[in-house]
Amino acid sequence: MPQRDPVYPVGRQALYETNxxxxxxxxxxxxxVSGQVGSREDGTPEPDFQKQVQLAFDNLEAVLTAAGATLDDIVDVTTFHTDPEAQFGAVMAVKNTVFGEPPYPNWTAVGVTWLSGFDFEIKVIARIPKSA
Known part of the structure; x- marks a missing residue:
């Protein structure tokens, strides 16, 4: 059975250890990759929704980078939304800049009622390149 090898983005390990x-x-x-949210450096939510979504993707990219992967290595995405209907346009605007070219990863969006003060969360599964 493979061992669990934890990965942390540079400068944020203390936030993960706290939780x-x-x-x-x-x-x-x-x-x-665990769910990534649009948290600022101190772990608090970014109040502007569009910026919160962008920051969640930025935080996701930092985790992927720490593992030697990129956004192009993502094969499966699950996102969580506190108000999917109202938020869909803002999420798609960011998503379309991140995943601009096919083939696109699998994607499942889930409406939820609580995200610990956040309004958007993204978790992924990625394949790590052989060179990493």
């Missing part, structure tokens, strides 16, 4: 989880777990050539 007792890993930013991501590497298992062989797969990377399972």
């Amino acid at each position: 007792r989880y890993s930013a991501a777990i590497r298992s062989d050539d797969l990377l399972f």
Whole structure:
């Protein structure tokens, strides 16, 4: 059985240790990334929704980078939304800049009632390149 190899983005490990989880777990050539939110450096939510979504993607990219992967290595995406209907346009605007060219990853969007003060969260599974 493969070992769990935790991955943390530079400068944010203390936030994960405080909440007792890993930013991501590497298992062989797969990377399972925990839900990333639009948190500022101190862990507080970005109040502007569009900026919160962009920051969540930025935080996701930092985790992928720490594991030697990129946004292009993502194969599966799950997003969580506190108000999907009202937020869809803003999320798609950011998503379309991040995943501009096919092939696109799988995507599942889930409406939720609570995200600990946040309004958007993204978790992914990525394949780590052999060179990483």
